Amino acid sequence: MSILLSLVRAYDRLPDAPAPGYSSQNIGLVISLNNDGTVADVIDWREGEGRSRKPRQMLVPQPVKRTAGIAPNFLWDKTSYVLGVTTGEGKRTSDEHAAFKEFQDKALAATDDPGLRAFLLFLSAWTPDQYIEPRWPDDLKDQNVAFVLETERRDNIWLHQRPAAKALWSRVSGETAGAEQICLVTGEAGPVARLHPAIKGVWGGQSSGGSIVSFNLDAFTSYGHVQGDNAPVSEDAAFKYTTVLNRYLERDSGHRIQIGDASTVFWADASDREVAKVAEGSFLAMLSDSFGPVADGKVETERIGILLARLRKGEQLVSFAPELSQGVRFHVLGLAPNAARISTRFYFENDFGVLARNYQRFVEDMRIEPPPREPYPPLWRYLAEMAVLRKRENVPPNLAGDWMRSILTGTAYPLTLLSAVLARIRADGEINALRVGMMRAVLVRNFGMTPNGGDKTKEAPVALDPENRNKGYLLGRLFAVYEQAQRAALGNVNATIKDKFYGSASATPRNVFALLERGSANHLAKVGKGRPGQRVNLEKTISAIMETMSPGDDPFPASLNAAEQALFGLGYYHQRQEFFRKRDTSGTEEAA
Numbered sequence: 001m002s003i004l005l006s007l008v009r010a011y012d013r014l015p016d017a018p019a020p021g022y023s024s025q026n027i028g029l030v031i032s033l034n035n036d037g038t039v040a041d042v043i044d045w046r047e048g049e050g051r052s053r054k055p056r057q058m059l060v061p062q063p064v065k066r067t068a069g070i071a072p073n074f075l076w077d078k079t080s081y082v083l084g085v086t087t088g089e090g091k092r093t094s095d096e097h098a099a100f101k102e103f104q105d106k107a108l109a110a111t112d113d114p115g116l117r118a119f120l121l122f123l124s125a126w127t128p129d130q131y132i133e134p135r136w137p138d139d140l141k142d143q144n145v146a147f148v149l150e151t152e153r154r155d156n157i158w159l160h161q162r163p164a165a166k167a168l169w170s171r172v173s174g175e176t177a178g179a180e181q182i183c184l185v186t187g188e189a190g191p192v193a194r195l196h197p198a199i200k201g202v203w204g205g206q207s208s209g210g211s212i213v214s215f216n217l218d219a220f221t222s223y224g225h226v227q228g229d230n231a232p233v234s235e236d237a238a239f240k241y242t243t244v245l246n247r248y249l250e251r252d253s254g255h256r257i258q259i260g261d262a263s264t265v266f267w268a269d270a271s272d273r274e275v276a277k278v279a280e281g282s283f284l285a286m287l288s289d290s291f292g293p294v295a296d297g298k299v300e301t302e303r304i305g306i307l308l309a310r311l312r313k314g315e316q317l318v319s320f321a322p323e324l325s326q327g328v329r330f331h332v333l334g335l336a337p338n339a340a341r342i343s344t345r346f347y348f349e350n351d352f353g354v355l356a357r358n359y360q361r362f363v364e365d366m367r368i369e370p371p372p373r374e375p376y377p378p379l380w381r382y383l384a385e386m387a388v389l390r391k392r393e394n395v396p397p398n399l400a401g402d403w404m405r406s407i408l409t410g411t412a413y414p415l416t417l418l419s420a421v422l423a424r425i426r427a428d429g430e431i432n433a434l435r436v437g438m439m440r441a442v443l444v445r446n447f448g449m450t451p452n453g454g455d456k457t458k459e460a461p462v463a464l465d466p467e468n469r470n471k472g473y474l475l476g477r478l479f480a481v482y483e484q485a486q487r488a489a490l491g492n493v494n495a496t497i498k499d500k501f502y503g504s505a506s507a508t509p510r511n512v513f514a515l516l517e518r519g520s521a522n523h524l525a526k527v528g529k530g531r532p533g534q535r536v537n538l539e540k541t542i543s544a545i546m547e548t549m550s551p552g553d554d555p556f557p558a559s560l561n562a563a564e565q566a567l568f569g570l571g572y573y574h575q576r577q578e579f580f581r582k583r584d585t586s587g588t589e590e591a592a
Contacts, residue, residue, distance in 0.1 A: 003347055004185045004213075004233070004241045006331050010267050011240035013276075014247065020239050021173050023062050023197070023246070028055035028143030029079070032150045033159075035114055037121025040150035042135055046143075058146060061160055061169045062239065065195045066208060067216065067340075072100040074107065074169055075119070075147065075160040082145040084128035087138075097128065107172050113164035115149045122147075183234035185241070190234035194227040197242040201249030201256075202263045205337035212335075212342050213238075249335075255280065257288050260383050260392070260400020262334035262345040268352065269329040279328050279352045282307055286359050288378045312363050312376065317356045325353035332408055334401050345401030348408040358410040365441035369463035370577050372433040379404075385434045386420040388427075396420050406445075415562075418442040422565055426503040436573040439566035447563050457550070460567060464574035469548055471557060472506075472564030475513070476571025478545050479505050482520045484579050485538050488531070489523035498572075506560060506568040513556045 001009075011017055018024065032041040046053040064071040070092065072081050077100060080086040084097030101123050108116050130136075147159040159165060174191070181192050198209025215221065215230045222230050228238075248255035248265040257264050266283055268276035281304045284290055310320055318325040330352045334345035348355070363376070374381070380392070383403075387394035402414040421435050443449040443460035451459055456469045468474070483497050497516060505512040520542075528535035549555055560568060 001349060002185065003333060003344070004237065006267075006269070006349065007241035007244050008185060008237050009269065010248075010331075011244040013269075013273070014244060015273075018059050018243060020236060021062050021169060022059050023243060024057045025060050025063060025076075026055035026144055027058040027060070027076070027146050029140045029145045030158075031122075031145060031147050032153050033115075033118045033122055033147060034150055035118050037118045037125060039122070041153070042137075042140075044137060044140060045146075055143060058158070060146060060158075062173065062197060065198050070096050070099045072096070072103045074172060075104070075165060076145060078144050079141050083126065083131055085131045085141055087141045093128075107168060111164055111168065113162060115152075115159050115162050116164055116168075118149060119147055119159060181229075181232040181234075183237050184231055185233050185237040188234065190236055192228050192232045193235045193238035194229070196228065196233065196238040197246075199242055199245055199249070199335075199342055201246060201251075202335050202337050202342055203258055204261060205342065206340060210337060210340055210342040212344070214341060216340070254284065257284060257379075258392070259287075259334060259379060259404045260395040261397065262336050262401045262404065264332060264334045264404065266330070266332045269331070270327060272323070275323050275328060278304060278307075279324055279330060282324075283330070283332075283355070288380070308376075311356055311360055314360060314364070317353050325356070326351065328352040330355050332404075334404060336401065345398070346405035346408070348405070355408065358408060361410055362407045362441075365444050366437040367462050368433055368437040368440055368573075370433065370581070372437070377434060382434055382438060385432070385438070386417075386424055412446045413442050415442070415446065418446075418562055418566055422562065422569075425569060429499050429502055431498075431502075431569055431573050431576075433573070436570055439569055443563060443566055443570075449563075449567075460570060461574070464578050466544065467548070468571075469550055470564070470567050470571075471549065471553065472560050472567035473571035474545050474549055475509050475556075475560075476506070476568035476573075477575040478513075478542065479516070479568070480572045480575035480579070481538060481541050481545065482516050482523075483576070485520050485523040485527065488534055488538070489526040502572075506565045508559050510554075510556045510558045 028044070028046045030043040030045045031039060032043060034040045044053075045058075046055050048054055060076045061074040063073050076082070080090060080093045081096045081100040084093055086093050104123060105120065108120055111117065111120075131141075148157065149159065160169070179192065180189050182189055183192075196211055196213050199212065200207075200209040202210060213228075213231065213233065215227050220230065245265065247253060248267065249263060250256070255265050255267055257266070266280065268279040268283075270276040270279065278300060281300065285304055285308055307321060307324075311317065316325075328351065330348070330350060332346070332348040332355075334347070335342050336345050337343075383395050383400055384390040384392070386396060386399065396416065399414060399416050399420060403417055405411070406413045417438060421438050425431055425435060440460045440462075447458075447460075449458055449460035456465070456467055458470070459465070459468060461468055461473075465473075479498075479502070486493070486497055497519070501512050501516065505516070524535050524538060527538070546555065
């Protein structure tokens with residue numbers, strides 16, 4: 001199934017889907033009119049208090065798609081169009097206002113509806129210089145404006161909802177549609193959409209919205225076809241897929257999660273709506289720290305929590321939730337801004353059971369001992385570990401989308417994931433459970449470093465493995481022992497050998513370890529004067545590591561490749577945490 005068709009079908013399942021030709025828009029100002037066109041009241045329709053006030057959603061006639069030109073909406077618009085006022089310089093505000101009045105006069109010329117006539121009378125009498133405080137608050141400039149008759153205000157019957165207005169809008173909107181053709185999405189004949197409605201809410205995209213499908217340059221035309229005629233999508237299909245996508249992209253929709261620069265939306269297709277909600281809530285909980293809006297509040301939240309716990313233990317979904325393992329088709333779509341267009345980072349469509357198995361594989365790949373403070377961190381925490389200053393906007397471009405695609409499909413992780421983690425470790429010297437987990441995941445899935453017939457040179461262990469003979473892993477352990485000897489000898493110092501030498505030790509060990517070996521001997525001698533037992537233990541650990549190395553091999557090779565550097569980090573983390581564990585057990589020092 002194509003992306004657009006699956007979205008069209010998702011629209012048909014919306015419990016409160018807007019009628020074709022209408023969409024929910026942010027309205028901040030409502031003008032109440034008397035029958036003679038005079039202003040009865042100016043209503044600040046925003047909610048909240050102070051600077052946190054935000055416009056509210058209202059179902060209005062579908063907005064036009066504006067590019068560089070001037071194009072008014074029907075019976076509503078922002079203040080520059082409706083009232084001819086704006087907070088900026090407004091170089092073309094007067095032209096926008098004139099275009100709005102001309103469009104409404106033409107569309108409503110033959111109407112005898114009292115509400116629409118009052119609206120026309122208001123426009124004919126209005127001049128921008130009438131916008132004066134306090135009746136017309138200055139902070140309402142540039143808000144979207146809707147109208148209502150004063151006699152119908154208490155019933156919330158907006159001007160554009162009057163039967164006469166709906167009939168006129170049906171005629172006006174139909175005039176812009178192209179000739180009937182077979183829709184490439186639905187396969188049904190219908191008027192072609194020349195311009196598809198804007199898609200808003202994509203992080204980093206234009207505030208006016210963007211397009212997945214657009215033909216706005218001459219180079220995109222073919223055989224004389226212009227705009228939407230190049231790839232005919234019916235008005236009905238274009239409205240449905242953009243409406244549901246805008247709904248899913250809303251901040252608290254329960255169908256959205258931010259993965260790096262990819263605004264990710266997801267939805268389930270199932271015959272039972274409650275089952276679909278559980279699937280959607282489960283997916284959100286898999287990758288974030290939220291359950292989203294679920295069907296039955298606390299009961300469904302607990303159900304999702306139990307489901308995730310059993311999945312993470314490795315239980316098969318069919319054994320405890322057969323209704324989710326089959327018959328639930330799941331869709332995940334990642335979108336990222338690209339100027340006025342929106343690019344598709346990834347798209348996943350498969351049974352929820354397949355998604356659950358791929359998630360279980362991801363959890364197992366990321367498993368590390370000791371685990372992070374939060375046993376199953378949300379994906380954004382992992383991504384933050386690869387960003388400068390841990391800021392979302394600094395996540396390497398495309399990496400989040402590539403990683404998400406591999407998680408969903410169960411394919412190899414992007415190697416840029418490994419290089420990004422190694423780069424951050426070299427930059428700030430922090431080796432934590434999240435970073436080590438990502439490195440291990442790449443080693444396991446991309447390099448096959450799982451238990452394989454006892455070959456301890458090709459295994460990325462979950463916990464400390466004294467028998468592992470991989471050169472990178474052993475050197476990482478040895479580096480951690482040298483650091484421990486330094487701490488034991490000198491106490492807490494401003495910069496340990498990790499801060500000074502980790503990057504070079506993990507990449508070019510031959511240049512560093514001879515120096516570290518000499519320094520470690522001095523540190524051990526100092527430890528032996530006050531704590532001979534600790535010195536003996538450290539020396540035994542060093543000896544055991546060196547003896548584990550394959551006989552005849554150079555213990556300190558000239559360089560380590562990326563996979564071996566990852567194993568170096570894994571070995572360092574395991575050995576370092578083992579020192580913490582022993583101290584914590586003895587009660588002499590708590591692990592950091």
